[in-house]
Amino acid sequence: MSKPRILVARAIFSDIVDRLREHFDVEANPDDVIWTQQELAERLADKDGVLTTGSQRVDAALLAAAPRLKICANMAVGYNNFDVDAMTAAGVQGTNTPDVLTETTADFGFALLMATARRLTESEHFLRAGQWTKWSYDMFAGSDIHGSTLGIIGMGRIGQGIARRGAHGFGMRVIYHNRSRLAPALEAECKATYVGKEELLRTADHVMLVVPYSAASHHTIGAAELALMKPTATLINIARGGIVDDAALAVALREQRIAAAGLDVFEGEPKVHPDLLTVPNVVLTPHIASATVPTRRAMANLAADNLIAFFDGRGPLTPVNQPVPGLRA
Numbered sequence: 001m002s003k004p005r006i007l008v009a010r011a012i013f014s015d016i017v018d019r020l021r022e023h024f025d026v027e028a029n030p031d032d033v034i035w036t037q038q039e040l041a042e043r044l045a046d047k048d049g050v051l052t053t054g055s056q057r058v059d060a061a062l063l064a065a066a067p068r069l070k071i072c073a074n075m076a077v078g079y080n081n082f083d084v085d086a087m088t089a090a091g092v093q094g095t096n097t098p099d100v101l102t103e104t105t106a107d108f109g110f111a112l113l114m115a116t117a118r119r120l121t122e123s124e125h126f127l128r129a130g131q132w133t134k135w136s137y138d139m140f141a142g143s144d145i146h147g148s149t150l151g152i153i154g155m156g157r158i159g160q161g162i163a164r165r166g167a168h169g170f171g172m173r174v175i176y177h178n179r180s181r182l183a184p185a186l187e188a189e190c191k192a193t194y195v196g197k198e199e200l201l202r203t204a205d206h207v208m209l210v211v212p213y214s215a216a217s218h219h220t221i222g223a224a225e226l227a228l229m230k231p232t233a234t235l236i237n238i239a240r241g242g243i244v245d246d247a248a249l250a251v252a253l254r255e256q257r258i259a260a261a262g263l264d265v266f267e268g269e270p271k272v273h274p275d276l277l278t279v280p281n282v283v284l285t286p287h288i289a290s291a292t293v294p295t296r297r298a299m300a301n302l303a304a305d306n307l308i309a310f311f312d313g314r315g316p317l318t319p320v321n322q323p324v325p326g327l328r329a
Contacts, residue, residue: 002025003023003024003025004023004024004025004048004049004311005024005025005026005027005046005047005048005049005068006020006024006025006026006027006047006048006049006050006051006307007026007027007029007043007044007047007049007050007051008020008026008027008028008029008050008051009029009035009040009043009050009051009052009053009056010029010032010052010053010055010056010075011028011029011030011031011032012051012075012300013296013297013300014030016297016300016301016304017030019301019304020051020304020307020308023307023308023311023312024049024307024311027043027047034055035056037057037061037062040056040062041061041062041065041066042065044062044065044066044069045065045066045067045068046068047066047068047069048068048069048070048071048311049069049070049071049072049073049307049310049311050069050071050072050073051073051075051300051303051304051307052072052073052074052075052081053074053075053076054074054076054078054079054080054081055081056081057081057083058072058081058082058083058086058087058092058094059083059086060083060086060090063086063087063090063092067328068328069092069328070091070092070093070310070328071092071093071094071095071306071307071310071311071316072087072092072093072094072095073095073303073304073306073307073310073316074094074095074096074097074303074320075097075299075300075302075303076096076097076299077096077097077098077101077290078096078212078213078240079094079096079320080212080213080214080240082094082320084320084321087321087323088321088322088323088324089323090323090327090328091323091324091325091326091327091328092323092328093310093316093319093321093323094319094320094321095303095306095310095316095317095318095319095320096318096320097298097299097302097303097318098157098318099157100295100298100299100302101289101290101295101298101299102157102158102161103161104289104290104292104294104295105158105161105238105289105290106158106161106162106164106165107165108238108264108288108289108290108291109158109161109162109208109210109236109238109289110162110165110166112236112238112262112264112283112285112289113145113150113206113208113234113236113262114145115262115283116206116234116236116260116261116262116282116283117142117143117144117145117206117234117260118140118142118143118145119140119141119142119260119281120283121282121283121284122140122280122281123139123140125280126140142259142260143205143206143232143234143259144205145166145170145172145206146170146171146172147170147171147172147173148172148173148205148206149172149173149174149175149203149204149205149206150162150163150166150167150172150173150174150175150204150205150206150208151175151176151177151195151200151201151203151204151206151207151208152174152175152176152177152192152208152210153176153177153178153197153200153207153208153209153210153211153220154178154209154210154211154212154239155176155177155178155182155190155192155210156178156210156212158210158238159176159178159208159210160182160186160189160190160192162208162210163176163190163191163192164189164190164191167190167191167192168191173193174190174191174192174193175192175193175194175195175199175200175203175204176190176192176193176194176195176200177194177195177196177197177200178194181194182194197225198228201225201228201229202228202229202230204229204230204233205230205232205233205234206233206234206236207221207229207233207234207235207236208236208238209221209235209236209237209238209239209243209244210238210239211239211243212239212240213239213240213241213242213243217242217243218242218243219242219243219244219245220243220244221235221237221243221244221245221249222244222245222248223245223248223251223252226248226249226252226257226258227252227257229257229258230258231256231257231258231259232258232259233258233259234258234259234260234261234262235249235258235260235261235262236261236262236263237261237262237263237264237265238264238265238289239265240265241265241266241267241268241269242267243265244263244267245267246263246266246267246272246273246275246276247273247275249261249276250273250275250276250278250279251275253276253279253281253282254275254278254279256281259281260281260282260283261281261282261283262282262283262285263276263282263283263284263285264285264286264287264288264289265287266287269286269287270286270287272284302317302318305317306318
């Protein structure tokens with residue numbers, strides 16, 4: 001019996017591609033070419049499965065061009081690149097990689113918060129430009145983290161990890177807003193208090209965004225929300241591009257309506273809104289919150305595990321939808 005045919009849409013660890021070859025006829029992309037949607041569709045025309053990253057859009061048009069496709073295994077915890085309704089209607093399974101990146105991403109969220117609050121990027125640029133000639137009492141004076149109020153919007157696994165770091169590690173008062181309130185035991189573990197969104201924005205010294213992207217969460221933070229924040233507050237986005245109105249944020253930063261922002265994700269990335277590149281009080285990183293070698297390997301292996309388990313009949317390990325079985329025989 002011939003092996004199922006799969007596409008690995010972006011470059012991943014070569015030994016994990018070799019592992020996939022033990023189970024599948026694999027077309028890989030070791031040169032990490034960014035294919036157009038048409039090029040991706042052409043490669044998927046004869047494939048039974050695909051290992052995707054967040055940069056491949058799976059929608060109804062792509063599914064129609066790939067009649068054999070049965071599973072899309074995303075190497076990411078987020079899956080806003082999937083049109084889940086279209087995939088479910090077409091009988092195509094989607095999977096993601098939760099849990100394996102929780103702690104690493106929470107670490108990075110806290111690192112970005114600290115860099116933003118303490119103005120690390122501004123001060124490094126100042127030093128590298130040869131402008132440091134003397135000490136002064138207010139040189140790059142930022143805001144405290146210890147003992148301050150941390151407001152988290154989106155209290156899933158990563159949000160909870162950030163809450164624990166803040167409360168237990170830095171003695172922060174933690175407040176959060178979420179679609180649903182956590183169980184009392186989880187709130188106690190995180191030392192977190194549930195509040196409304198407006199109260200969080202008005203109260204927090206540091207606002208951390210960890211909410212999944214959807215049409216409902218688009219521009220969760222826009223001009224109106226930024227206006228509610230303290231002028232001394234910082235905003236950190238490690239969620240997804242589109243959660244923040246980047247244009248409105250650039251205006252708020254330039255006019256010092258808030259003190260600073262730290263962004264790992266951007267609307268329309270890898271393009272960054274040009275106005276964000278002209279304001280000094282923002283820390284910018286290129287979507288690297290999960291970027292440690294052990295974590296990225298774990299993500300790639302879980303995506304591979306989903307493909308292997310699906311085709312050997314065990315079913316997906318971390319599904320994101322429940323398509324009607326057998327629609328694509």
